[in-house]
Amino acid sequence: MIKLTDQILTETIRKRPLDSYKGTYGKVVLIGGNHNFGGAIIMASLATVYSGAGLTTTITDASNQTSLHSWLPEAMFADINDLEQLTQLVLSVDVIVIGPGLGTDAKALTVLQLVLKLVTLKQTLVIDGSAITLIANHRLIIPQTKYTVLTPHQMEWQRISGIAIKDQHPDQNWLVAHQLGATVVLKSHQTEIYTDTKIYQNTAGTPAQATGGMGDTLAGMVGGFCAQFANQDNAVLAAVFSHSAIANQLAQCQYVILPHQISQQIPQFMAKYAN
Numbered sequence: 103m104i105k106l107t108d109q110i111l112t113e114t115i116r117k118r119p120l121d122s123y124k125g126t127y128g129k130v131v132l133i134g135g136n137h138n139f140g141g142a143i144i145m146a147s148l149a150t151v152y153s154g155a156g157l158t159t160t161i162t163d164a165s166n167q168t169s170l171h172s173w174l175p176e177a178m179f180a181d182i183n184d185l186e187q188l189t190q191l192v193l194s195v196d197v198i199v200i201g202p203g204l205g206t207d208a209k210a211l212t213v214l215q216l217v218l219k220l221v222t223l224k225q226t227l228v229i230d231g232s233a234i235t236l237i238a239n240h241r242l243i244i245p246q247t248k249y250t251v252l253t254p255h256q257m258e259w260q261r262i263s264g265i266a267i268k269d270q271h272p273d274q275n276w277l278v279a280h281q282l283g284a285t286v287v288l289k290s291h292q293t294e295i296y297t298d299t300k301i302y303q304n305t306a307g308t309p310a311q312a313t314g315g316m317g318d319t320l321a322g323m324v325g326g327f328c329a330q331f332a333n334q335d336n337a338v339l340a341a342v343f344s345h346s347a348i349a350n351q352l353a354q355c356q357y358v359i360l361p362h363q364i365s366q367q368i369p370q371f372m373a374k375y376a377n
């Protein structure tokens with residue numbers, strides 16, 4: 103298992119070319135946030151925008167629109183119940199993040215099935231939270247894409263892989279990740295990343311991160327990094343490491359870290375490593 107260190111940041115985060123514009127840095131949609139879990143998709147969207155994605159649209163329950171814009175006027179909004187608009191938006195982006203706060207009811211299932219049908223070979227798909235649980239519960243097939251990444255916590259991984267938490271060892275995890283055809287970010291206090299060819303273990307992170315919304319924030323960062331950096335494995339690895347390394351910095355003087363505080367630090371953190 104390869105130890106993931108800050109070396110991945112200098113290998114991945116690039117200085118921005120002068121002759122660039124928002125389109126250079128990728129278009130992302132984030133889909134999730136039902137009436138009860140609006141915070142999840144807002145935290146994920148914050149992380150995407152603060153990671154530097156060029157254009158971000160949040161597709162969520164209409165009841166979340168005002169909160170979204172009070173936190174993040176940079177994000178555009180679309181109503182998750184307008185499936186025609188959702189279809190147009192999904193087809194127009196580089197990266198789709200689906201799952202934070204999506205919920206697991208029939209409406210959420212319909213949206214997920216539609217997105218899995220729409221996604222193309224030119225797009226990156228980030229599957230988190232409720233979307234992982236829905237895929238597991240309904241045995242949905244993960245389609246071919248340019249690149250797919252799953253970001254389960256251990257219980258979500260148990261659901262989708264069939265491997266009980268106590269049996270989640272690298273050999274078994276690796277086999278299932280390959281069967282799923284996706285990079286798997288298996289989150290824990292020592293997150294492991296299963297890419298097509300290698301297994302990495304995160305060396306950063308702190309128990310000060312153990313609070314609701316921390317994984318939603320990581321999903322948004324993965325989306326934002328994948329939108330900007332061509333090497334998708336490196337983008338995922340750099341997002342995972344940055345998320346935890348920022349937490350380590352904050353934990354020097356905080357007992358607990360709120361997920362949105364990670365997002366607020368991303369621009370300064372990335373600037374230190376851009377080359």
Ligand SMILES: NC(=O)C1=CN([C@@H]2O[C@H](COP(=O)(O)OP(=O)(O)OC[C@H]3O[C@@H](n4cnc5c(N)ncnc54)[C@H](OP(=O)(O)O)[C@@H]3O)[C@@H](O)[C@H]2O)[C@@H](O)CC1
Nearest residue numbers: 139140141142201202203204205231232255256257314315
């Ligand atoms: N502010 C918001 O809107 C927020 C919205 N959120 C959204 O809620 C949705 C549901 O996501 P979820 O993770 O909260 O619930 P679920 O998938 O049922 O998993 C929990 C079950 O698994 C178990 N468990 C075992 N090991 C575990 C581990 N390592 N890490 C975590 N859990 C572990 C755990 O055991 P227990 O804690 O009971 O010991 C429990 O039985 C999802 O869409 C998410 O985005 C949240 O992000 C919160 C903030």
Ligand SMILES: Nc1ncnc2c1ncn2[C@@H]1O[C@H](COP(=O)(O)OP(=O)(O)O)[C@@H](O)[C@H]1O
Nearest residue numbers: 255289290291307308309312314315316317318
């Ligand atoms: N003790 C810990 N040490 C390091 N990282 C942790 C710890 N506890 C939780 N985390 C991190 O917090 C995130 C939790 O993700 P998840 O359970 O999906 O949260 P949520 O769904 O509430 O957003 C993961 O990135 C995980 O690695």
Ligand SMILES: [Mg+2]
Nearest residue numbers: 231255317318
């Ligand atoms: Mg989660």
